[in-house]
Amino acid sequence: MNKNIKNIAVRALLISAGAIFCMQNAWALLPIQHWTEASGARVWLVHSPAIPMVDVQVDFDAGSRRDPAPQAGLAAAAALMSSKGVTAAGAGESALDENDLGEAWADLGASFGAQAGRDSFQYALRSLTEPDLLERAAQLAARQIAQPSFPAPVWASERARWSAAIKESYTRPGPVASKAFGSAVYGSHPYGQKPDEQTLERIAVADLQAFHQRAVAACRARVSIVGALDRAQAQTLVRQLLARLPERSGADCAPLPAVPDPQPLQQSVQQAIPFAAAQAQVLIGQLGIARRDPDFLALLVGNHILGGGGFTSRLTQEVREKRGLSYSVYSDFSPGLNRGAFVVGLQTRPDQAAQAVQVAHDTLAQFVAQGPTEAELRAAKDNLIGGFALRIDSNRKLLANVANIAWNELPLDYLEHWTERVNALTLAEVRAAMQRHLQPERMATVVVGGQP
Numbered sequence: 001m002n003k004n005i006k007n008i009a010v011r012a013l014l015i016s017a018g019a020i021f022c023m024q025n026a027w028a029l030l031p032i033q034h035w036t037e038a039s040g041a042r043v044w045l046v047h048s049p050a051i052p053m054v055d056v057q058v059d060f061d062a063g064s065r066r067d068p069a070p071q072a073g074l075a076a077a078a079a080l081m082s083s084k085g086v087t088a089a090g091a092g093e094s095a096l097d098e099n100d101l102g103e104a105w106a107d108l109g110a111s112f113g114a115q116a117g118r119d120s121f122q123y124a125l126r127s128l129t130e131p132d133l134l135e136r137a138a139q140l141a142a143r144q145i146a147q148p149s150f151p152a153p154v155w156a157s158e159r160a161r162w163s164a165a166i167k168e169s170y171t172r173p174g175p176v177a178s179k180a181f182g183s184a185v186y187g188s189h190p191y192g193q194k195p196d197e198q199t200l201e202r203i204a205v206a207d208l209q210a211f212h213q214r215a216v217a218a219c220r221a222r223v224s225i226v227g228a229l230d231r232a233q234a235q236t237l238v239r240q241l242l243a244r245l246p247e248r249s250g251a252d253c254a255p256l257p258a259v260p261d262p263q264p265l266q267q268s269v270q271q272a273i274p275f276a277a278a279q280a281q282v283l284i285g286q287l288g289i290a291r292r293d294p295d296f297l298a299l300l301v302g303n304h305i306l307g308g309g310g311f312t313s314r315l316t317q318e319v320r321e322k323r324g325l326s327y328s329v330y331s332d333f334s335p336g337l338n339r340g341a342f343v344v345g346l347q348t349r350p351d352q353a354a355q356a357v358q359v360a361h362d363t364l365a366q367f368v369a370q371g372p373t374e375a376e377l378r379a380a381k382d383n384l385i386g387g388f389a390l391r392i393d394s395n396r397k398l399l400a401n402v403a404n405i406a407w408n409e410l411p412l413d414y415l416e417h418w419t420e421r422v423n424a425l426t427l428a429e430v431r432a433a434m435q436r437h438l439q440p441e442r443m444a445t446v447v448v449g450g451q452p
Contacts, residue, residue, distance in 0.1 A: 032402060032412045033231055040219030040253055041242055044406045045234045046226045048395060052129045054227025055399045058145070058241065059407055062121035062215030065190040065259050065338065071202050073162075073195025075116035078148075078211050080158060082114035082123075085149035089244075095149060101140075110137040112144060118191055119337045120407065121215055125241070126396075129228045138240035145216065146244035150208045163197040176273060177281040177448040184269050184444035185285060185341045189262035218242040219253035224403040226395045261339045262287055269444040280353040280450035281345075284360055286443045288342035291335040291408045298433035299333055301425055304380045305372045306364070306434075307331025307344060312379065318363045319346060325356040331364075337408075342438060353450025365440040371431025385419045 033045040067074045083102075088095040096104070105112060110127035123145055127137040169175040179194055186192025221242060225234050264287045275281075289295060300308075307315040307330045319329045326346040334340035344364060348356040372380070392398045392415065405414050 032405065032415075034412055035231075035235075037218075037235070037238060037242075039221075039239075039242055039247070041221040041223055041238060042406070043223045043225065043234065043238055044402050044412075045229070045231060046398060046402055047228075047230055047234075048226055048398070049228045051395065052228050053395060054125075054127055054129050054134070054225065054229050054237070055395045056125040056227075056237070056241070057224045057399055057403045058123045058125075059120040059222045059224070059403065060122070060215050060217070060220055061119070061256055061337075062211070063117045063119040064193065065118050065336075066215075066256075067190060067193060069188075069190070069193060070199060071207060072190075072193040072199040074203055074207060074211055075121050075215075076195065077155075077159075077162075077200070077203050078208050078215075079114040079116040079121065080162075081150050081155055081208055082144055082148050084154045084158075085151050086143045086147045087149045089143070089147055093143070096143075097151070098154070101144070104140055105137075108133055108137050108140070112137070112141045114144075118340075129233075134237070135240070138237055142241050142244045145241060148208075148212060150205050150212075152205045155205055155208070159200050159203070162195075163200055166196055166200075173275045173277045173279070173281040173448040176275060177283050177446050180271055180273060180448070181283040181285065181341075181343070181444060181446045184271060184446060185265070185287060186262045189338070190259065191262060191336070191338060191340065216245065217248050217253065218245045219248050220256075222403075222406045224399055224406050226399040226402055259338055261290070265439075265442045265444060268442055271444070271446045272450060273446070273448045275449040277350075277449040279347040280350045281347055281446075281448040282353060282357055282360070282450070283343055283345050283446045284357065284364070284443055285341050285343035286439060287339045288333040289335045289437055290337060290339050291404075292410075293335065293437075295433040295437065296335065297421055298425055298430050299437060301377070301380050301384065301422060302372065302430045302434045303331055303333055303342075304384060305376045305430075306367050309380060309383060312383075314367055314376075315344065315346075315360060315363055319356060319359050323355075323359060325352050325359060329360065348450075350450050353447050357445060357447065357450075361440060361443075361445075364438070368434050368438050368440055371427060371434065374427060377425075377427055377430065381423055381425070384422055388419055 030046050030048060034043065036042050062075055064075050083098060085097045086095065086101070108127065110125070110133070112123070112125050114123050123141070125137065125141050127134050182192040182194065223238050229237065289299065305314060307313045310316065315329045315331060319325050320327065326348045329344070329346035331344045333342050344360050346356060346360065392401060401415055404410065405412065
C-alpha cells in the first residue's frame, strides 16, 4: 500500500473514531434512496458521509436453492473461484491470477469478494471514497464480476481440498446432525441440499462458466450502498461495476421461475444416529416461515423469549438452570425467500439425551399453547429495542440491513419504524403467531450420539 493510500486510510480511521459516538442514533434516521438504472439494476442507497468510505453489496437470485441437485455446491463453487483470476480484456488489460488480484486489492487498500448463500449470489466491495482510488477499485471489481477466468487447474485443486474438508467434517457429530435434520425438514427441497464429493465432482469449469453467464446479469442485480456517496456518485459507481456485463433485454431478463416452498411435515419424525462422541447433538424442529411473512416480528419476539434470548430464555431455564442437562440450548427461525427451518438445538451427555429431548419438547409445547407472560414480553421488547442501535452501528451492519430491505422488498422506512412496531406487539399477537407457525406434535427430532 503506497504512502498516499496509508494517509487516507489513517484519516478515515480518525474520522470514524470521532463520529462513532453520534452514529447509533443518526443512522437510524438516514433515508434510503431507491431507483432503477437503465440497465435494469435496482439500487438502494444510504448516504452516510461521516466516514470517507463506501460499502457495496450486489445480489443476484442465484443462491444454492437454484443449484441442480446433482451439482449441489455450484453457486458456492462459482463464488470461491471468483477470486482466482480474470481474463485479459482490451488494450493494456492482461490476465490476472489470484496473486495478482490480491496484490492489486492490497495496493488499493480496498477489499472485494463473492459468496453464495441459500438465496443469493453476491459480490461485496469496500473502498475509500477518494475519487481516484474508488474508480480504480470499481474497475478492478468490474473485471472480477464480468470476466472470471475459472482456471481449470485451480478448480481441480480447490475441489479436492473442499471434498476433503467435507469428508473430515462428518467425523464430528455436529455436521452429521445438521445434514440429517436438513433432510428430515426440507425433504428434496434445495434448502436441504448439501454439497458432497460426488456433486462437486460433477462440476466442471464449463458448468462454472454457464452458471456465471446465466446468473450474473445487470438487469437482475440488486445493489445496496452505504457510504459517503451522493446519488450521482452512487449511480456512477453502479454503472462502473456492471459496465462489463453483456447487455440483456426481453426474455433474457424475464423474472426467474419461482422456487416452490418445501412441504411441511405431516407427522413427527425421530432419528437416532449412533456416534462415538462425548456429547450428543440434538436438533428438534420443522418448517418455519419465509422472510416476507407478516408474522416475522411477532415470531422474532416470541423466539427471543423461548430460546433466542440467551440465559433469560425459557429453554435455558428449563434445560440448563433447573436440570443441568446442557451448557447451552437455543431456538431459532432461519427465514429466506422460501420457508426456512425453525430449530431447537442443544448438546448434552449421551446418557441424558432422552431426558433433554423430552424437556425441550415439553417446554416448546407449553410455550406454544400458553404464550409468554407479560413480564417476559416486556423484558424481550426492552432487550431487542435496547440492542437495536448495535444492529446499525457501522457501515457494514447498516449495509446488511439495507440489503435485507432490498432483497425482501421491505418498505424503505422499515428501519425507522422497527422499534415502534416491536413495541406495539401484544401478548395475544405473539401467542397467535407462534401457534400459527409451530406444531410441536409434528416435528423432526435428530439425536446424534445419544443412548437409546
